[in-house]
Amino acid sequence: xxxxxxxxxxxxxxxxxxxxxxxxxxxxxxxxxxxxxxxxxxxxxxxxxxxxxxxxxxxxxxxxxxxxxxxxxxxxxxxxxxxxxxxxxxxxxxxxxxxxxxxxxxxxxxxxxxxxxxxxxxxxxxxxxxxxxxxxxxxxxxxxxxxxxxxxxxxxxxxxxxxxxxxxxxxxxxxxxxxxxxxxxxxxxxxxxxxxxxxxxxxxxxxxxxxx
Amino acid sequence: xxxxxxxxxxxxxxxxxxxxxxxxxxxxxxxxxxxxxxxxxxxxxxxxxxxxxxxxxxxxxxxxxxxxxxxxxxxxxxxxxxxxxxxxxxxxxxxxxxxxxxxxxxxxxxxxxxxxxxxxxxxxxxxxxxxxxxxxxxxxxxxxxxxxxxxxxxxxxxxxxxxxxxxxxxxxxxxxxxxxxxxxxxxxxxxxxxxxxxxxxxxxxxxxxxxx
DNA sequence: GAGTGGTCTAGACCACCCC
DNA sequence: GGGTGGTCTAGACCACTCC
Numbered sequence: 074x075x076x077x078x079x080x081x082x083x084x085x086x087x088x089x090x091x092x093x094x095x096x097x098x099x100x101x102x103x104x105x106x107x108x109x110x111x112x113x114x115x116x117x118x119x120x121x122x123x124x125x126x127x128x129x130x131x132x133x134x135x136x137x138x139x140x141x142x143x144x145x146x147x148x149x150x151x152x153x154x155x156x157x158x159x160x161x162x163x164x165x166x167x168x169x170x171x172x173x174x175x176x177x178x179x180x181x182x183x184x185x186x187x188x189x190x191x192x193x194x195x196x197x198x199x200x201x202x203x204x205x206x207x208x209x210x211x212x213x214x215x216x217x218x219x220x221x222x223x224x225x226x227x228x229x230x231x232x233x234x235x236x237x238x239x240x241x242x243x244x245x246x247x248x249x250x251x252x253x254x255x256x257x258x259x260x261x262x263x264x265x266x267x268x269x270x271x272x273x274x275x276x277x278x279x280x281x282x283x284x285x
Numbered sequence: 286x287x288x289x290x291x292x293x294x295x296x297x298x299x300x301x302x303x304x305x306x307x308x309x310x311x312x313x314x315x316x317x318x319x320x321x322x323x324x325x326x327x328x329x330x331x332x333x334x335x336x337x338x339x340x341x342x343x344x345x346x347x348x349x350x351x352x353x354x355x356x357x358x359x360x361x362x363x364x365x366x367x368x369x370x371x372x373x374x375x376x377x378x379x380x381x382x383x384x385x386x387x388x389x390x391x392x393x394x395x396x397x398x399x400x401x402x403x404x405x406x407x408x409x410x411x412x413x414x415x416x417x418x419x420x421x422x423x424x425x426x427x428x429x430x431x432x433x434x435x436x437x438x439x440x441x442x443x444x445x446x447x448x449x450x451x452x453x454x455x456x457x458x459x460x461x462x463x464x465x466x467x468x469x470x471x472x473x474x475x476x477x478x479x480x481x482x483x484x485x486x487x488x489x490x491x492x493x494x495x496x497x
Numbered sequence: 498g499a500g501t502g503g504t505c506t507a508g509a510c511c512a513c514c515c516c
Numbered sequence: 517g518g519g520t521g522g523t524c525t526a527g528a529c530c531a532c533t534c535c
Contacts, residue, residue: 085523111501122525124336127502135347143502144532297504323520334506339521355521356513 078119086121090129093119098138098149108146109139290331298333302341305331310350310361320358321351 076093078086097103110118115126130147133139141147185205288305290298309315322330327338342359345351353359397417 087523113501125524141502142533144500144534146501299504325520337505353521354514356515356519358520
C-alpha cells in the first residue's frame with residue numbers, strides 16, 4: 074500500500090483509487106478469487122469517504138474486474154469472461170474453456186411468428202415461422218444470461234424433442250440438422266442479480282439471432 | 286408524474302425511480318433526444334436525496350438509456366447503438382446506419398509479431414508477422430472506441446499505404462486484397478470520456494481480431 | 498455479535514454550459 | 517449568474533454472512 078491518493082490532484086479520488094487497485098491486480102499482488110480489503114479498510118488506508126471508495130469499486134465491478142458479495146467481501150474476478158461474450162461465440166464452449174460447467178434451464182420453447190425485428194435480423198419474411206428457445210444459461214450453477222434464440226423453422230423443421238438435452242445449440246444444429254453456423258447475431262442483456270420481487274424477473278430483450 | 290416512490294417498499298428507491306423513468310420512455314412520453322427533468326427536480330418530485338436520484342440515472346446511463354452532459358442536462362439516448370456493437374459488425378457501416386458520419390483517426394500502424402493471445406485468436410503461429418492497426422473511431426467527430434486490429438501479414442502482404450484513407454477495413458480487404466471476411470472476433474473497451482490527463486489515454490486492451 | 502456490502506440522507510464545493 | 521451534472525463528506529440504518 075505504498076501509493077496514496079493525491080488530494081490536490083484534479084483527478085477524482087475514486088479514479089485514483091481505481092488506478093491503484095488495478096495496478097495491484099495487474100502486478101499480480103491480487104490474483105483472481107482473492108478478497109481485497111473491505112470498504113472500511115480502504116477508507117482508512119486512503120483517507121477518503123466510504124462513498125468514494127464504493128464508487129471506485131462499483132466502477133470496477135461494472136468493468137468486470139471485481140465482484141462483490143454482500144456480507145462477505147469484494148473479490149478479484151476470474152479472467153474476463155465478458156470479453157469472450159462479445160462477437161461470434163458459443164456460450165457452452167466459452168464456459169468450458171473457463172473450466173466451468175455449463176448448464177441450461179430451458180424456460181420455454183415454442184413455435185411462433187417472427188416479429189419485425191427478428192425477421193429483419195434473420196433475413197426472412199415477417200410472419201415466417203420461427204422456433205423461439207428461451208434458456209437461462211448457467212456456469213457452475215450460477216445464472217449468467219437469460220437468452221432467447223430464434224431459429225427459422227424451415228431450417229430444422231418441427232421442434233426437436235431431444236434439443237433440450239443438448240448444451241450447445243450450434244453443435245446440435247451441425248450434427249443433427251446439417252447446418253453449419255457461419256454467422257450469428259447476438260444481443261445480450263444481463264440477468265438481474267437482485268430481484269426484489271419476481272415481478273422484476275420478467276423477460277426483456279435478449280435476442281440472439283441465428284442466420285445460417 | 287403520477288407515480289410515486291413507495292418509501293415503505295423493500296425495493297430500493299433508486300430502483301423504483303428507474304422503473305418509473307423507464308416507463309416514461311417506453312410509453313413514449315420522452316423520445317430520444319429529449320431532456321429529462323434535472324436531478325434537483327427529480328429530487329423534489331420524488332422526495333428522495335440527490336445521491337439516490339444520481340444512482341438511478343447513473344445506472345440508466347450504464348444501460349444505455351440515458352446520456353448526460355455536464356452543465357446541460359440528462360437526455361434520452363438514441364435507439365441503442367450499443368446493441369449493434371455486439372456480434373459481427375462493421376463499425377463504419379453501423380455508424381452510417383445510425384445517420385452519423387464515421388471518421389477514423391489512425392494512431393499507429395505497424396508490423397509486429399503476434400503475441401500469444403493474438404496468435405490464438407487468429408489461429409496462426411505465435412511470432413507470425415501481423416499488422417497492428419490502431420484507430421480512434423469516431424461518429425460525428427465524437428470518439429466512440431479505441432480499436433486495435435490485427436491482420437495476419439501473409440493475408441495482405443506489406444502495409445498498404447492507401448489503407449489509411451479507407452473507412453471500412455472490411456471493404457478494403459474485400460476490394461483490394463480479395464479477402465472476404467466471414468468471421469471476426471472483436472473485443473471492446475470504451476474510450477475514456479473524461480481524460481483528466483493524457484496519461485489516462487494510454488492504450489489498453491482493445492483487441493479486435495480478424496480471422497479470414 | 499462482528500464484519501461486510503447495500504442503501505440513503507443532507508449537506509458541500511466544483512466545472513461546465515448558456516444567457 | 518443561474519442551472520446543470522461531477523465529486524465528496526460524515527454520518528446513518530439495513531441485510532447478509534460467518535462464527
